[in-house]
Amino acid sequence: MMASLISGQRFIFWQVGTGDSTTVSVNNEVVMQVDIRHMASAGEGDDPHTPIVDVLAEGLPKRDGVPYLAAFALTHPDTDHIQGFADLMKKVVIGELWFTPRVFREYKKDLGDDALAFRAEAMRRTESMIAHNGQVASGDRVRLIGFDDLLNDPEFQGFPPEYLTVPGNWVFEIDRVPLSHEFAAFIHAPFKDDSAGDRNETSLAMQVNLISGGTVSKALLFGDLSYPTIRRIF
Numbered sequence: 001m002m003a004s005l006i007s008g009q010r011f012i013f014w015q016v017g018t019g020d021s022t023t024v025s026v027n028n029e030v031v032m033q034v035d036i037r038h039m040a041s042a043g044e045g046d047d048p049h050t051p052i053v054d055v056l057a058e059g060l061p062k063r064d065g066v067p068y069l070a071a072f073a074l075t076h077p078d079t080d081h082i083q084g085f086a087d088l089m090k091k092v093v094i095g096e097l098w099f100t101p102r103v104f105r106e107y108k109k110d111l112g113d114d115a116l117a118f119r120a121e122a123m124r125r126t127e128s129m130i131a132h133n134g135q136v137a138s139g140d141r142v143r144l145i146g147f148d149d150l151l152n153d154p155e156f157q158g159f160p161p162e163y164l165t166v167p168g169n170w171v172f173e174i175d176r177v178p179l180s181h182e183f184a185a186f187i188h189a190p191f192k193d194d195s196a197g198d199r200n201e202t203s204l205a206m207q208v209n210l211i212s213g214g215t216v217s218k219a220l221l222f223g224d225l226s227y228p229t230i231r232r233i234f
Contacts, residue, residue, distance in 0.1 A: 006031060006056070006060060007059075008025060008028065009182065009212055010210070010217075011024055011208075011217065012025065014055070016050055016080075017037070017039060017080075018037075019037040019080025020035040020080075020081055020223075021033070021037050021038075024219070026174065026182050028061060029061050030174055030179065031061065031069055031070055032069075032073060034072075034073045034075065034208075034221050035073070035074060035075055036072075036083065037052065037080050038087065039083065053087050056092060057091040057092055066092070066093050067093070068092065068093050069088075069092045069093065069094045069095065070096065070174045070177070071097070071174045071175055072088075072096075073098035073099070073204065074098070074099045074103070075203045075205070075223030076202060076203040076223050077103055077112075077118060077119070078115075079112045079115070081223065081224075082112070082114045082118055085114040085115075085117055086114050086117035093138075093139055094139065095175030096141040096142065096143060097121065097122050097142045098204070099118075099122055099145065099204065100144070100145040100190055100202060101153075103204075104119055122142060123155065125140050125141060126142055126159065128140045129160060129163065130156075130160075133160055141175060142163065143163055143164075143171070144156070144164045145164075145165050145190075145204050146164065146166070146167075146190070147166055147167075147192050151164065167192075169187055170185065170187075171184070172184055172185075181211060182210065182212070183208075183209065183210060183211065184211065185206050186207040186209075187204075187205075187206050188205040188206055188207065188222075188233045189205035189222075190204065190205070201225060201229055204221075205230075207219070
């Protein structure tokens with residue numbers, strides 16, 4: 001029954017305990033996942049938590065018979081926001097990754113296995129984007145979130161700037177599909193001057209709008225930003 005909810009236009013906030021797993025269903029073909037937490041006990045007996053990887057694999061739209069997730073956006077790589085990602089990659093095709101590279105500067109020593117899997121996949125795609133000037137197929141795409149000086153870093157030199165989104169700007173497409181009549185994401189953070197602050201302040205934060213006729217439904221997704229940073233956003 002849960003899987004059937006991944007259709008039409010809606011936000012789905014899955015029950016995963018601490019952490020986040022938010023599904024943004026734009027339409028019957030385009031679905032974005034923001035963070036994931038698939039607990040080992042989920043789906044067993046009376047455990048109340050959603051087995052999110054299984055739900056996505058079953059309920060996502062199909063491309064060539066394979067579950068297709070248009071985009072996965074990572075706010076930050078704490079385990080309760082990325083748990084299950086490696087398993088998700090085995091079961092679905094992910095068109096595009098959204099992430100802010102700053103999170104990996106702050107999390108150098110204590111990345112879990114799923115965070116390491118995400119970082120490896122993100123950097124593989126980044127290298128492909130650089131090598132092909134952004135002209136890569138779905139499944140190899142990334143959207144970087146950060147500031148222009150990010151592209152001066154050695155691992156990002158040559159990255160096509162049109163796929164870098166600076167906070168304070170809107171995104172109207174997912175996996176290169178223009179969706180301005182249905183979807184808009186305003187990137188709030190991370191702020192440029194938080195680079196020396198607590199690592200949670202590197203979280204990707206965005207306002208996601210789903211548009212249907214004259215109605216706009218909104219969700220604010222802040223990762224683990226602290227109160228002072230959220231107050232700055234407001």
